[in-house]
Amino acid sequence: MASFRCALALLYLLIGAPLRAGDVALTFDDLPTYGRFRTVAEAQRLTGGLLDGLRRNRLPAIGFDNEKQLEGPDKAARIALLTRWLDAGMQIGNHGYAHLSLDRTPLDRYVADTARGETITRPLLAAHGETERWFRYPYLESGNSLAVRRAFEAWLTAHGYRVAPVTMENADWEFADVYDDALGRGDQAAASRARDQYLEFTAAAVAWYRKASVALFGREIRFVFLLHASQLNADSMDAIAAILANNHLKPVRLETAMRDPVYRIRDDYGGPDGDEWLSRWSFTFHKDLPFESFPAVPAGIDATEKALTR
Ligand SMILES: [Zn+2]
Structure with missing residues (x-):
């Protein structure tokens, strides 16, 4: 009888217990809109779609803006x-x-x-009781040498910023x-094909980063996911939320993800490649x-x- 109860308990553990959820912070670069020039109406549609999708799926997020836009x-x-x-x-x-x-700009500039x-942005944040605390490197390019990177990051620290790293991305x-x-040419079939391929790739990329984290640290870290403020993501938020749920990843605010001690590790990468941080730590630890x-x-x-960007 005892062994039967034991077996039942084991069965419960295997099928009945909820899987531990990992954490992921969603970050959107190039606010207000990624990509080609958009009219105000197009930009409003994109922003509305993205924010509605985030709200509908209860996803917190941070966007990184370029005021030149x-x-x-x-x-x-x-x-x-x-x-x-x-x-x-x-x-x-x-x-x-x-x-x-x-990589291509003098430090002072x-x-x-x-x-x-x-x-x-700073006064806008202040009006919402927030302060500007996060910086994301454009192209993830952090300078051609460690000396330049360290000098810039010293400036960031002195000005109250932290670098927002990236530990998950999907070439979005x-x-x-x-x-x-495709949308610009009115080719709906090509657009929906690209979107299907995007979601298939995203599912594979998310699974790969989970595996890569285990290879490097023996566990799944709290991920910081790089996305862009694109029409594609605006039209894909429900599907992206489903991919995260399938991977037992719970979306959290960036601060929460950054509490993972892994983000206290200083990496020694001082080269020109705009790599995400798993690659940088892989370089630092000499671990593949x-x-x-x-x-x-x-x-x-x-x-x-x-062909489009040539
Ligand atoms: Zn960018």
């Missing part, structure tokens, strides 16, 4: 897009004024561009370019990631995106 005759309407993010309870961080690369990137910008192009199983972006998406 706000310039022009529609400035007030474009600033209002950022206000919508804050009104929806989302956060905003600094992604530089003009989306420069630290890069610092000035970062400071300029908070001109409008590549798919987004192809999707935007399972890149042999990294999913490939479909060749058609890759080729179309390259």
Whole structure:
């Protein structure tokens, strides 16, 4: 009888107990809108779609903005897009004024561009009881040498910023370019094909990052997921939420994810590649990631995106 009870308890543990949920912070780069120039009406539709999808799925998120995008005759309407993010309870961080690369910009100019990137955002945040605390490197490029990176990050620290790292990504910008192009040509079939491929790739990428984290740290860390403020993501939020749920990943605010002690590890990467942080730690620890199983972006998406941006 005892062994029967034991077996029952084991069965419960195997099938009845909820799986422990991991954490993931969603971050959206290039606010208010990623990609090609958009009219105010297009930008409003994109922002509305993204925020509705986040709210519907109860997903907290932070967006990283480039204030250069706000310039022009529609400035007030474009600033209002950022206000919508804050009104929806989302956060905003600094992604530089003009989306420069630290690899290709002198440090003093890069610092000035970062400071300029908070001109409008800082008072907007203050009006919502928030302060600007997070910086995300454009292209994830953190300078050609460790000395430049350390010097810039010392400036960030002195100005109350922390770097928002990336420990999960899905090449969403590549798919987004192809999707935007298809929509622009009115080719719904091509757009929906690109979206299907995007979601298939996202499911594979999320699973890979979980595996890579275990390979590096023996456990699943709290992930920070890089996405972009694209029409593709605006049209995919329900499906992305489902992928996260299938992976037992619970969306949390960036601060919560950053409480994982892994983010206290200083990495020694000082090279030009805009790598995410698992790769940077892999470099620091001389420990390989399972890149042999990294999913490939479909060749058609890759080729179309390259042709579009050539
Ligand atoms: Zn960016």
